[in-house]
Amino acid sequence: xxxxxxxxxxxxxxxxxxxxxxxxxxxxxxxxxxxxxxxxxxxxxxxxxxxxxxxxxxxxxxxxxxxxxxxxxxxxxxxxxxxxxxxxxxxxxxxxxxxxxxxxxxxxxxxxxxxxxxxxxxxxxxxxxxxxxxxxxxxxxxxxxxxxxxxxxxxxxxxxxxxxxxxxxxxxxxxxxxxxxxxxxxxxxxxxxxxxxxxxxxxxxxxxxxxxxxxxxxxxxxxxxxxxxxxxxxxxxxxxxxxxxxxxxxxxxxxxxxxxxxxxxxxxxxxxxxxxxxxxxxxxxxxxxxxxxxxxxxx
Amino acid sequence: xxxxxxxxxxxxxxxxxxxxxxxxxxxxxxxxxxxxxxxxxxxxxxxxxxxxxxxxxxxxxxxxxxxxxxxxxxxxxxxxxxxxxxxxxxxxxxxxxxxxxxxxxxxxxxxxxxxxxxxxxxxxxxxxxxxxxxxxxxxxxxxxxxxxxxxxxxxxxxxxxxxxxxxxxxxxxxxxxxxxxxxxxxxxxxxxxxxxxxxxxxxxxxxxxxxxxxxxxxxxxxxxxxxxxxxxxxxxxxxxxxxxxxxxxxxxxxxxxxxxxx
Numbered sequence: 137x138x139x140x141x142x143x144x145x146x147x148x149x150x151x152x153x154x155x156x157x158x159x160x161x162x163x164x165x166x167x168x169x170x171x172x173x174x175x176x177x178x179x180x181x182x183x184x185x186x187x188x189x190x191x192x193x194x195x196x197x198x199x200x201x202x203x204x205x206x207x208x209x210x211x212x213x214x215x216x217x218x219x220x221x222x223x224x225x226x227x228x229x230x231x232x233x234x235x236x237x238x239x240x241x242x243x244x245x246x247x248x249x250x251x252x253x254x255x256x257x258x259x260x261x262x263x264x265x266x267x268x269x270x271x272x273x274x275x276x277x278x279x280x281x282x283x284x285x286x287x288x289x290x291x292x293x294x295x296x297x298x299x300x301x302x303x304x305x306x307x308x309x310x311x312x313x314x315x316x317x318x319x320x321x322x323x324x325x326x327x328x329x330x331x332x333x334x335x336x337x338x339x340x341x342x343x344x345x346x347x348x349x350x351x352x353x354x355x356x357x358x359x360x361x362x363x364x365x366x367x368x369x370x371x372x373x374x375x376x377x378x379x380x381x382x383x384x385x386x387x388x389x390x391x392x393x394x395x396x397x398x399x400x401x402x403x404x405x406x407x408x409x410x411x412x413x414x415x416x417x418x419x420x421x422x423x424x425x426x427x428x429x430x431x432x433x434x435x
Numbered sequence: 436x437x438x439x440x441x442x443x444x445x446x447x448x449x450x451x452x453x454x455x456x457x458x459x460x461x462x463x464x465x466x467x468x469x470x471x472x473x474x475x476x477x478x479x480x481x482x483x484x485x486x487x488x489x490x491x492x493x494x495x496x497x498x499x500x501x502x503x504x505x506x507x508x509x510x511x512x513x514x515x516x517x518x519x520x521x522x523x524x525x526x527x528x529x530x531x532x533x534x535x536x537x538x539x540x541x542x543x544x545x546x547x548x549x550x551x552x553x554x555x556x557x558x559x560x561x562x563x564x565x566x567x568x569x570x571x572x573x574x575x576x577x578x579x580x581x582x583x584x585x586x587x588x589x590x591x592x593x594x595x596x597x598x599x600x601x602x603x604x605x606x607x608x609x610x611x612x613x614x615x616x617x618x619x620x621x622x623x624x625x626x627x628x629x630x631x632x633x634x635x636x637x638x639x640x641x642x643x644x645x646x647x648x649x650x651x652x653x654x655x656x657x658x659x660x661x662x663x664x665x666x667x668x669x670x671x672x673x674x675x676x677x678x679x680x681x682x683x684x685x686x687x688x689x690x691x692x693x694x695x696x697x
Binding site for chain 1: 454457459463521593641644645
């Protein structure tokens with residue numbers, strides 16, 4: 137971690153927002169800002185030249201940056217594509233982000249001898265074969281970038297019938313074996329439980345979190361999704377304010393993971409920059425309130 | 436999770452268990468309804484793929500989207516996914532075969548210039564993402580020290596040469612200047628269409644970090660196509676004896692078309 141880019145007080149729960157194309161102008165015009173960092177999607181800055189490289193430099197000059205990959209597919213049995221990894225590593229070298237992350241899903245396959253990319257975060261079977269592949273892929277990525285990678289849980293629209301591990305157990309084992317960090321998307325947990333018709337979702341989401349090794353949780357993602365479609369299924373589209381249920385889980389989660397950074401993730405139907413910052417402000421208020429209550433609890 | 440009661444949508448064990456991932460990828464890209472997978476779940480992934488691909492094309496091809504409309508672009512997206520699947524993990528790199536897709540489509544008969552506009556848009560897109568090396572000024576010394584037969588002009592990787600039998604630059608500009616979702620002024624389009632057989636060749640390139648497109652004369656186009664084919668300066672001058680090489684060289688350097696002389 138490069139301390140020159142590490143926000144003050146960030147070790148105890150810094151707050152950031154996902155910075156997307158629609159907000160670049162406002163974010164760059166901001167003289168002072170209430171957030172500690174911004175998250176950029178890695179692939180948006182893979183171009184070797186042109187305006188995106190200038191933009192990246194401008195953003196870096198104003199904000200600490202977290203890089204979030206969306207295509208690595210860390211659980212791919214086909215392995216992580218070498219060209220993709222090279223570009224991801226190059227971006228990491230260029231930016232030296234405060235965090236760098238991708239997903240516990242698969243994306244890579246084969247199309248008649250050529251690489252095939254899913255273009256989506258596809259579900260893993262939580263079995264030994266996939267565990268070994270995921271560990272191997274993460275080891276390879278961490279060797280390439282020379283630092284800890286954070287691995288995020290994803291929304292899935294079905295589960296495999298012959299899982300050996302539960303998702304949280306799988307992630308805990310991955311973290312244990314690779315020493316990677318974990319990026320826990322609280323909304324993804326809630327969406328999965330809603331779609332799986334779990335009862336007492338908040339209680340069970342807390343149980344889910346309790347399986348994770350506390351010291352490995354570096355970041356929490358908060359988001360909101362559109363109302364259920366296709367029957368009662370919620371599609372994870374990150375197009376809404378953080379839901380009340382997600383704020384509720386967040387309030388409880390930060391007591392388990394007080395040092396984890398928080399990121400407001402809003403990818404579609406974006407609000408104004410100010411609304412996004414207000415969501416970040418709300419997260420900060422909750423953290424402050426939780427800090428007070430924790431101190432009060434200590435005799 | 437032990438202790439959490441869930442009703443799962445599950446994939447039953449199948450003969451493809453040894454590589455369940457490839458099986459799922461094949462099912463998604465086939466856009467069929469599998470018997471082995473929950474219909475809803477597969478539909479969600481198939482729809483996600485289509486929507487992401489459509490969004491990617493609308494970013495890379497804003498003029499084509501404006502010209503054919505979102506519904507036609509949706510149909511083209513579906514065809515393009517059959518023809519050319521994403522392979523790099525970066526959606527900005529997918530979609531270069533849209534011109535071929537348009538050429539093979541029913542749109543081509545009525546709008547035969549669409550593939551050229553798609554080629555132009557893709558070239559502009561590539562130019563905006565290319566790394567442009569500064570011109571190697573020292574390589575100019577080759578002009579005084581070497582025989583022209585041994586000198587080759589190396590174009591920047593951002594440069595694309597775009598021959599066309601249609602007024603592609605005018606069509607592109609007319610649709611480009613209007614806000615998203617709006618159509619160009621009818622009188623402008625009428626003027627272009629009344630002269631639809633006017634050939635306009637273009638060059639797309641990056642200069643000072645910005646992608647540009649401009650019209651090329653046929654003479655310059657042929658000269659630069661010859662360079663791309665690896666023809667030496669001397670041979671090009673034999674082919675095009677009236678071409679003003681000195682003037683072109685100055686322009687090519689100032690506009691970042693050239694990387695070096697080899």
